[in-house]
Amino acid sequence: MKRWRVGTFSMAVSLILMGSLLFASQFFGGETYRLLLSWWPLILVLLGAEILLYLFAARQEHPVIKYDIFSILFVGVLGMAGIALAVLSSVGITEQLRYAVQAVETTKELPYVQRAIPADIVRVVIDNGHVPVKVEKADKRELHLFGTYRTTLAPAEEGKEWSAEQAYSIKSIGKTMFVTILPYPQKAGPFGDYTTMNVTVVLPAQVQWTVEGRLL
DSSP states (O other): OOOOOBTHHHHHHHHHHHHHHHHHHHHHTHHHHHHHHHOTHHHHHHHHHHHHHHHHHHOOSSOOOOBOHHHHHHHHHHHHHHHHHHHHHHTTHHHHHHHHHHOEEEEEEOOOEEEEOOTTOOEEEEEOTTSOEEEEEESSSEEEEEEEEEEEEOGGGTTOOOOHHHHEEEEEETTEEEEEEOOOOOOOSTTOOOOEEEEEEEEETTSEEEESSOBO
């Protein structure tokens, strides 16, 4: 009768658990993958329990533990992979990878702003930083701001809208109106994205204006 070797049972249970979770992920999606990343410590528990069970079953005064080398190597590789994934998850790399895989480039409209320019305002200063701005003239004493931006969004972010307060800042001091074009928030990290914006500013012809950044 062939003797039982430590490691065989641990490998079998590990394969069953991993296969079951991968199968469940086909129906439940991302939540199952998180569970798949967190179950790996059970491998060490299984291996330790198997050694204790072997010692108990041997019933010898000086038992000699026999290992299934292939199974131990397989379990060790799974354990090391689990540790590596746990470390990557703790520093946010796995979330960044998931975002990089799921994100798609999309072009959206910036919020539209229309605001009356008081009669005492004679000058408009536009601070657009690195955002390209196109200035057009109109007859009415009104300020119009609109444009587009191109960025990468994950499916969960598709419904989010950028508010006017997040896109522009408008303040009047004395006879000068200051318009600041705020850059779109950039995602930091090794898989961060780069967002491009194009803004059009419509001003009355009788008002002087200055652009402190890039003009289209």
